Amino acid sequence: MTITKHHLAVTGLTLLSALSLAACQSNEEKVVTGKDFEITQQDFYNQMKKQSGESVLNQMLLTELFKKEVGDDKYKEIEKNAETTIASSKSSFGEEGFQQLLQQMSIGSEDAYRQNLIFYSLMNEAMPKYVDVTEDELKKAYEDYQPNVEVSHILVKDENKAKELIKELDNGKDFATLAKENSEDPQTKDKGGSLGSLDADGVAQLEQAFQDGMKDLKAGEYTKTPVKTSYGYHIIKVTKRDEKKSYNDMKDELTKQVKDNKLKSDSMTLVKAVHKLIEKYDVKINDNDLKAILDDYDPEKVEKKQKEAEESSKKAEESSKKAAESESSSASSTSESSATSEQASSSSESSK
Helix, strand or coil: CCCCHHHHCHHHHHHHHHHHHHHHCCCCCEEEEECCEEEEHHHHHHHHHHHHHHHHHHHHHHHHHHHHHHHHHHHHHHHHHHHHHHHHHHHHHHHHHHHHHHHHCCCCCHHHHHHHHHHHHHHHHHCHHHCCCCHHHHHHHHHHCCCCEEEEEEEECCHHHHHHHHHHHHCCCCHHHHHHHHCCCCCCHHHCCEEEEECHHHHHCCCHHHHHHHCCCCCCCECCCCEEECCEEEEEEEEEECCCCCHHHHHHHHHHHHHHHHHHHCHHHHHHHHHHHHHHCCCCCCCCCCHHHHHHHCHHHHHHHHHHHHHHHHHHHHHHHHHHHHHHHHHHHHHHHHHHHHHHHHHHHHHC
8 A cells, every 4th residue: 555645535534533532442432332232432433543554553653653753832823823714714704614624625624624734734734855866957947937927918808909008008098997897807807917926827827828828028018919818819918927036045945846746756766755754753654453553664675665556557567469459350350250151142143
């Protein structure tokens, strides 16, 4: 079982308190009683352990390791931030809307949401220093880095209308005024067409044609021809481009960015980082049924499993391909045999 996001899923969070409680209760306490049957706390604990024990213990283990790393003061700050986030969400959506939001995210309760916020904040705080970054990776990140850019646009459905608006701009008409009067983008028209300040990720969310239209614009310039996307025709204006700092000035920022990206996109990065923590705090699991959890953070074992899975997938793909080719060949032979039989029958009829 290789480490994936499901190990950190909210499901485990919702079971933490229940599993801990069950483990601490007397074996004689009854969770359920009925005519001629009962379910004890121990029965309940054993079943939960069998079904979700690895997920829950994995979550508990990582939480404790991360708490050790960040320290008590930082942990209290993270808890406080989680409460602030929840309060802000309730203020924005209302109590009913907040509960609907939890349902949409498949989170069972407010407490599970709180624990989820705390867990990922802990991970983001504790893990980066255990991620290795090379100078080549930093230089590549610097080459790819695009400073923030402030962009506005006017969206219309008709190309000729867009061309008319461009003429008005050429004659000195104010861009924001034209956007408020003509743009069909309800989210930006009242803001003078402003999309705000976009970082590289924000720009990447735009359609490629829009990106291409704005990429060579200097601050204050707008597109001289309409830019077509699936939404209609745009007139794009760049109001500001941040300057790109020197490599040395950006090195700390780039290091954080590269580490965060590796943690998000490369499961082995997380495996190796947690493995360092496990060694640092001399973690051992004494329950034989749950010892395999540590295998999920042993780089050699994880890489071996991944390789075996890839080879198995490749073999299955080759086998499926051969079966399809064999079936195609068989169908072709059957077709040829049928054609030959029909020809023979036709020839026989002609002789008669």
